[in-house]
Amino acid sequence: MLAEIITIGDELLIGQVVDTNSAFIAKELNKIGVSVYQITSVQDDKTHILQAFKDAENRVDIILITGGLGPTKDDITKKTIAEYFDDVLIRDASVLANIESIWKQYARQTLLQVNIDQALVPSKATVLMNTLGTAPGMWLERNNKVFVSLPGVPFEMKALITLEVLPKIKAKFKCPFILHRTLLIYGLGESTLANRIEAWEDALPKHIKLAYLPDLGRMRLRLSAKGFDEKQIIADVQNEINKVLPLVKEEFLGFEDDDDSIELTIGKMLTEMKKTVATAESCTGGKIAERFIANSGASAYFNGSIVSYATASKINVLGISKEDIDTHSVVSSQIAESMAQHVLQMFNSDYAIATTGNAGPSKADSNEEVGTVFIAIATKSKVYSQKFMLGNIRSKVINQAANKAFEMLLKEIFKN
Numbered sequence: 001m002l003a004e005i006i007t008i009g010d011e012l013l014i015g016q017v018v019d020t021n022s023a024f025i026a027k028e029l030n031k032i033g034v035s036v037y038q039i040t041s042v043q044d045d046k047t048h049i050l051q052a053f054k055d056a057e058n059r060v061d062i063i064l065i066t067g068g069l070g071p072t073k074d075d076i077t078k079k080t081i082a083e084y085f086d087d088v089l090i091r092d093a094s095v096l097a098n099i100e101s102i103w104k105q106y107a108r109q110t111l112l113q114v115n116i117d118q119a120l121v122p123s124k125a126t127v128l129m130n131t132l133g134t135a136p137g138m139w140l141e142r143n144n145k146v147f148v149s150l151p152g153v154p155f156e157m158k159a160l161i162t163l164e165v166l167p168k169i170k171a172k173f174k175c176p177f178i179l180h181r182t183l184l185i186y187g188l189g190e191s192t193l194a195n196r197i198e199a200w201e202d203a204l205p206k207h208i209k210l211a212y213l214p215d216l217g218r219m220r221l222r223l224s225a226k227g228f229d230e231k232q233i234i235a236d237v238q239n240e241i242n243k244v245l246p247l248v249k250e251e252f253l254g255f256e257d258d259d260d261s262i263e264l265t266i267g268k269m270l271t272e273m274k275k276t277v278a279t280a281e282s283c284t285g286g287k288i289a290e291r292f293i294a295n296s297g298a299s300a301y302f303n304g305s306i307v308s309y310a311t312a313s314k315i316n317v318l319g320i321s322k323e324d325i326d327t328h329s330v331v332s333s334q335i336a337e338s339m340a341q342h343v344l345q346m347f348n349s350d351y352a353i354a355t356t357g358n359a360g361p362s363k364a365d366s367n368e369e370v371g372t373v374f375i376a377i378a379t380k381s382k383v384y385s386q387k388f389m390l391g392n393i394r395s396k397v398i399n400q401a402a403n404k405a406f407e408m409l410l411k412e413i414f415k416n
Contacts, residue, residue: 001175002037002060003029006052008067008077009152012041021066021157028161033175033226034062044068049080057145062169067152069135071114078138081149082122085140089120092127092136099134125149128164132156137164146172177230181237183244184253184265185219186414193219197247200240207233208240220256253414262406263291269413270301270351277409278347279305280318280339282330283357283373287402303347308339314356318342331356331368333376333385340378340385351412352378353405357390359397373401377412 005025011017019041026036037060042048049068056063068077082089096119103111118134121127128137128148135151137160148165150157169175185193190212194201201210207227213220223240227233245252256265270277279288289305292298306318311330314320320338328334339354357373370392376385388404390397 001034001062001173003034003062003064004037004056004060005039006049006056006063006065007039007041007152008044008049008065009041010043010074012067013043021152021154024154024158025064025066025161028166029062029064029169030178032166032170033178034169034173035178035226044074044076046076046080046083049077050084053081053084053147057142057147061144061173062146062148064165065147065149066157069118069149069151071112071118071134077149078120078122081125081138081140081147085122085124085142085147087122087124090123091119092121093119094129095119095121095127095136098129098131098136102134128160130156130160132159139165139168174228176226176228177233178226179224179233179237181223181241182213182256183221183223183241183248184256185221185248185251186253186411188219188248188251190214190219193221193248197244200244200247204240205236208237261291261295262403262410264295266406266410266413267292267295267298267301269410271297273413273416275350275413276301276303276347277351277353278303278343278349279352279405280343280354281305281307282309282314282339282355283359284355284398284401284405285309287398288353288355288405291402291406303349306343306346314339318346329367331358331372331374333374333387336374336376336385337378337383340376341383344378344380350379351409352376353409354378354385355401355405357388357397357401359401360392360394371397373397373404375401375405375408377408379412 005022007019007022012019022039029036040052042052068075078089099115099119115134121136121138125138125140128139130136130151133151133153133156138149140147150160204210207225209224211222213222223237225233225237281288286305286307292302308314308318311325315322318339319342320335324334324338336354336356339356340352344352354376355373358368358370360370371390373388373390374385376383390400
């Protein structure tokens with residue numbers, strides 16, 4: 001079962017808006033056994049959209065469209081769908097009632113004709129009621145192919161996918177079972193790992209695919225299989241896992257969900273260990289703390305952070321010795337380690353991360369070159385640091401420093 005996602009909007013093609021809708025839709029489709037064959041982005045142009053519809057219909061079984069359903073003149077998706085299906089737009093009473101209800105509850109303006117016109121849908125369409133917005137979803141079928149048009153607003157689209165689209169797809173199509181199992185490997189580069197497991201990889205059954213996913217000091221091996229016999233698929237994948245585990249015995253650290261970030265992996269491990277972490281950030285400016293607390297449940301393992309960006313705050317807030325700063329420079333291994341030790345004590349944590357460096361564009365209070373970053377890890381029994389040269393692009397330095405900090409902490413946790 002194949003699907004194609006078509007996103008509509010000039011804002012996507014000029015980079016003004018990042019397409020997160022496709023990632024969500026693809027992941028949700030995969031869960032029910034529908035494989036995304038292609039993702040296409042097109043401009044707000046009727047000819048371009050019509051050609052995209054035609055091409056997709058020739059390739060796949062299900063075409064999901066997002067965007068272009070708003071009330072303004074550049075939102076042309078409904079009219080274009082009607083033309084493609086040789087159809088006309090009619091006013092749907094239930095959609096209009098939904099629009100009027102939303103307007104009554106939330107809007108302080110007069111309901112305009114352009115808003116009323118959002119109740120127009122192709123006569124051949126099955127309406128997918130969007131209770132979170134005024135643009136309805138639409139389901140159309142032709143030659144056993146399904147077209148689904150959804151609003152581009154992410155939270156509206158997600159609700160319609162979950163509540164309306166997925167149940168209808170499962171009811172109409174017999175979808176295969178798809179299984180992904182991901183092994184987390186630490187301490188091996190991609191080429192070294194590939195060389196070690198080459199014979200096993202070459203002998204994999206044709207219905208099992210292997211992907212190497214290098215990321216932030218770790219390697220993920222993802223085994224994927226698809227078929228209609230769920231029990232057999234599970235057994236086949238487990239059989240291959242049993243074969244490869246002895247080959248990576250020392251480096252294998254467990255299984256993980258494909259969408260786990262390194263900070264989420266750390267959070268899960270700390271929660272299981274009943275351990276905590278705190279951060280003292282200078283050049284990263286709170287980026288590490290931000291990534292920790294973006295995950296629900298972070299309060300179970302993340303105690304807090306001090307963003308001591310200025311030299312004075314390192315002295316007055318963290319309690320770093322001014323004499324040490326004068327002796328070693330504010331960007332140094334000694335100050336990074338002192339920051340980590342102080343924040344560990346301040347928050348009574350089991351682990352602490354500290355960063356200090358020159359993100360650029362100037363050297364500020366240190367003579368170290370732009371891109372120089374010292375990262376320290378402290379525990380209740382030790383502290384150590386590493387020096388990194390991360391280039392001269394400020395945003396890159398900050399993000400890479402955060403990534404390296406997570407790598408170092410993960411490595412320290414693995415020791416225990």
